[in-house]
Amino acid sequence: MNSEVRITLRLPSELRDRLDTRARADRRSLNSEIVHLLxxxxGDPVEEADSS
Incomplete structure (x- = not known):
């Protein structure tokens, strides 16, 4: 099961603007862009588990 957790994140406004610009270019929400970049x-958690 894929669960989600809500967090509060403080970002410098300039970084938020950069993320928002990139999200719009990639046609993603800001949240989806942050998740994608992370x-x-x-990396893929399955790959990390295999390499241990």
């Missing part, structure tokens, strides 16, 4: 940076 997944790209952190």
């Amino acid at each position: 997944e790209v940076i952190l």
Whole structure:
């Protein structure tokens, strides 16, 4: 089961603007863009478990 957790995140306004611009270009919501970028940076959790 894929569960979600709500968090509060404080961002500098300039960073939020950059993320929003990128999200619009990628036709994603701001939330989806942040999740996407974190997944790209952190990698696939299945791959990490296999490499241990």
